[in-house]
Amino acid sequence: MPYPTLAFPFLLLLTEYGFQTRKTAMRGLSGDGGRKLIYRLIGWLLLAWAANAWRSPCDLGLLAAGFVLGELTVTVLHRTIRDQVGRGLPHGGPVAHLILPLASIVFALVIYELHDRFQLCAFATDRALPAALAILVPFTALWCWSTLMTVSLVDLVRPGQVRDDLTPALGGGELIGLLERLVVFGLVIGGVLGSLALIVAAKAAARFPQFKEEAFAEYFLIGTLSSVGLAALLGLLSSYLLHLL
DSSP, X not given: OOTHHHHHHHHHHHHHTSSOOHHHHHHHHHSSOSOOHHHHHHHHHHHHHHTTOTTSHHHHHHHHHHHHHHHHHHHHHHHHHHHHHHTTOTTOOHHHXXXXXXXXXXXXXXXXXXXXXXXXXXXXXXXXXXXXXXXXXHHHHTTHHHHHHHHHHHHHHOGGGOOOOSOOSOOHHHHHHHHHHHHHHHHHHTTOGGGHHHHHHHHHHHTGGGGGSHHXXXXXXXXXXXXXXXXXXXXXXXXXXXXXX
């Protein structure tokens, strides 16, 4: 597998979402923040050096093309988030948070087209880095990116129930969601899919008395199914990428 298809989403996830709280990430995405251009460039150069990818001018050109596409993706992401925050969506919308994975899919398709049909590039054959990235890309997405995707989905239906205080610290609900996704991800990677129902059932049992309120029941189901569903999809993606390698 051409490794840039995995390196591209990993670097974008780290630089734009990373291991942050949703409040910290949204301040960067909706403001003038974000990571500096030089930071992302250094990331690409270090990754290329670590993968021993300097085997042909085409490799260098591919990294440059990926870097340009990454900057375009970041620009579109920030502008979309700012526009949606201005329209009253404090966490952006699901479409905005899908920009990064959609750009990664486009990049992957272009790379495969070049590599498989035209054999233009001689990619690194070392399997260690691609295998590590196949785990790290979905694992990184479990954190802030998945949190913002889940919260933005709830915002569409029950905006009044998404509590957002002024402190940037990791809240209890956000921490529960993170731990929930990590457990689901591990179970899917381990092939124990039947245990997913137990997680949902245990979480529902803890909140059962509150289900008498229709608004809370909808809020809980949307949030839980989104969070668990994303973690399961990321686990399946990781397993599929490891299988390809």
